[in-house]
Amino acid sequence: MSEFKLHCFAESGNAYKAALMLELSGLDWEPVFVDFFHGQTRQAGWRDEVNEQGEVPVLEHAGQTLTQSALILDYLAGYSGRFGPQSEEERREIWRWMLFDNHKFTSYYATLRFIYGLKHSGETPVTTFLRERAKAAYEIVDAHLAKRSFMLGERLTIADLSLAGYVFMPEDTGMDLAVYRHIEAWKDRIRDLPGWKSPYELMPGRSAQA
Amino acid sequence: MSEFKLHCFAESGNAYKAALMLELSGLDWEPVFVDFFHGQTRQAGWRDEVNEQGEVPVLEHAGQTLTQSALILDYLAGYSGRFGPQSEEERREIWRWMLFDNHKFTSYYATLRFIYGLKHSGETPVTTFLRERAKAAYEIVDAHLAKRSFMLGERLTIADLSLAGYVFMPEDTGMDLAVYRHIEAWKDRIRDLPGWKSPYELMPGRSAQA
Structure with missing residues (x-):
């Protein structure tokens, strides 16, 4: 049995944040497939037993259960000693960007990609709205990255792994990236890291289970 | 001059999270009005000098500048010794809910309230979409609070102050609360806390500056 179990599915960029961290850190982990597209995360039993917040990823390690990708990244960085902050100032800068990611960068883009790219809604007032919000968040991150190689400077940290959750997803979102x-x-630069893998290589997805 | 300066405006529930924490902790603080409704946070100069993420709140303290409400709450809890975690397990539980708040609870509700309650959009596909998402997040928090007085149990923490950012805003969102x-x-229970004040009592807003 692997040391870490990650409840996930390949289409989830939030799960990918944790999966890529586990992989790049060389940790012993295995995925536990969550059948999101058949409503598993909405079932009362799943919420009672796995995650009351109704989301993946969920990480099991040493008798503990952790949820929320940013918190999982923080936990794994502490455990492995990799990609974490090296000072209190860096810790705050990491959390500042992980919060911005959860609130705006991942949030709008992922929802747009789910509706437009996976559910094939076509263009609607909602996709237009989400795309405008996603663009505003992308502009802020793009301006930040104009001055450095990674979010905190010249070294990859969990802030990058958080923001990178959805950027490797192949589905069209109607955005000119x-x-x-x-x-x-x-x-x-992230794709060139030793051990990097795409979401659909790291985690089981819909097509794998069909 | 006050020890803490909070860049804020009364209509911002994210700023209210920090303002209420400062007030309940008895800290020496003053607001710095940000003219959001005339585009101050979108100005290049403001982004260069105050917050590249284009958001309030921004806290100034002892030569440092902090952004992101959850991080500000974490910082103030560490400084004042109030409303913070008492164990590593509590620390994770606080962050887990502050992240859920940023991603879903505050995010959808606040955006709905901005469009429907402040900009008076009327009902549109976007407000319908946001309301459905907000309801799903409200249901999760409501189920969690069915079993305890505050998010972590019987004691108020910064997790509560984060989630409470928008719930005291008076504007109609078309939700039956x-x-x-x-x-x-x-x-x-929060309103009954000694020193509690509403957002419009704590911070300067549009009408105050008109």
Whole structure:
């Protein structure tokens, strides 16, 4: 049995944040497939037993259960000694960006991608709204990355792994991503890391279970 | 000059999270009015000098500048010794709920309230979408509060102050809040705390500056 179990599914960029951290840190982990598309996370039993917040990822380790990707990243960095802060100032800078990610960067883009890219809604007032919000968040991160290689400077941290949750998802969101050229360059730098894998390589998904 | 300066405006529930924490902790603070409704947070100069993320609250203390309400709450709890975690397990539980708040509870409700309650959009596909998402988040928090007085048990923590950012805002959002009876009871408990004040009492707003 692996030391870490990650409840996840391949289409979840929030789960990918944790999966990529486990993989890049060389930890002994295995995925536990969550059948999100058949409503598993909405079942009362799943919420009672696994996560009352109704979300993945959920990490099991040493008798503990952790939820929320940013908190899981923080926990794993503490455990492995990799990709975490090296000072109190860095700790705050990491959390500042992980919070911005949860509130705006991941949030709007992931919801847009779910509706437009996975459910194939076509263009609606909601997708237009979400795309405008996603663009505003992308612009802020792009401007930040114009001045540094990674979110905190020249070294990859869990802030990068948080923000990178959805940027490697292949589905079309109707956004022209090429205009965010600093984000694109940052994605290339992450993709070049030893051990990097895409979401669909790291976790079981819908097609794998069909 | 006050020890703490909080860049804020009364309509911001995210700023209220920090303002209420400062007030309940008995700290020496003063607000610095941010003219959000005339675009101050979107100005390049403001972003360069105050907050590249384009948001309030921003806290100034002892030569440091902090952004992101959850991080400010964490910082103030550490400084004042009030409303913070008493163990590593509590620390994780606090962050777990502050992250859920940023991602879903505050996020959808606040955006709905801004569009529907402040900009008076009327009902649109976007407000319908946001309200459904807000309801799902409210249900999760309501179920959690059915079993305890505050988010972590019988004691107020910064997790409560984060989630309470928008629940005292008076504007109509088209949501029937009475159905969330555990949230309503929790609001009453917070309102009864010594020193509690409403957002519009604590911070300068549009009408105050008109």
